[in-house]
Amino acid sequence: MSTRTRSSQVGASTSVRNEVNVWPTDAIERTIIEQDIRVVDVHFNKALDLMMIVLNTRDVLRVPLSTYPSLAKATEAQRGKWDVLGNGYGVHWPAIDEHLSLKGFLRDSMMSEFLHQWSVKGRGASIRRKTRTKA
Structure with a gap:
């Protein structure tokens, strides 16, 4: 770097x-x-394949839980026991020895949002093309 x-x-x-x-x-x-962004809380919804990272700015990053296989496979109790690392620059889950960084959360959240927006736009363009050819 x-x-x-x-x-x-x-x-x-x-x-x-x-x-x-x-x-x-x-x-x-x-x-x-x-x-001055920091992680302050983490929540999970396994049924929705969702991990939510709460920041000190009151923003919430939403990332598919499946992005992190060891967390997805962990029990609810294991996911629930985590520690903040480096004054909020990361999170550690001791039971599964997983360490994740705020930088990684931001990158993964942005990528997830981009892919969602791209897929929505892609579907819309394909529908419009089909409509135009029929008319």
């Missing part, structure tokens, strides 16, 4: 990431830091 140093005033570097004095070039990491 390439990074650059960020300073708030001439000649003084400011630590943006905990103990490392670098500024991330990755857009997701930069957003997490700039907007």
Whole structure:
């Protein structure tokens, strides 16, 4: 990962990431830091294949539970016992030794939303094409 140093005033570097004095070039990491985003709660609905990650911003990330096979296979009790890692930058499920990052949750949530929107648009275009050929 390439990074650059960020300073708030001439000649003084400011630590943006905990103990490392670098500024991330990755857009997701930069957003997490700039907007001070943290995980505060996690909920599951296995019947709906849904994992919901609640953020300190009051936003809720929705990701298919099947995206994370070890969590999907875990019991409700195992999924219910989790710890926040790194001041909200990740989540750990000790019973199944699963560690997931906020960056990964954001990436997976965005990808899931994109694929949903793309499939909805794709179906709509195909329906319109069929309608046009009949007319």
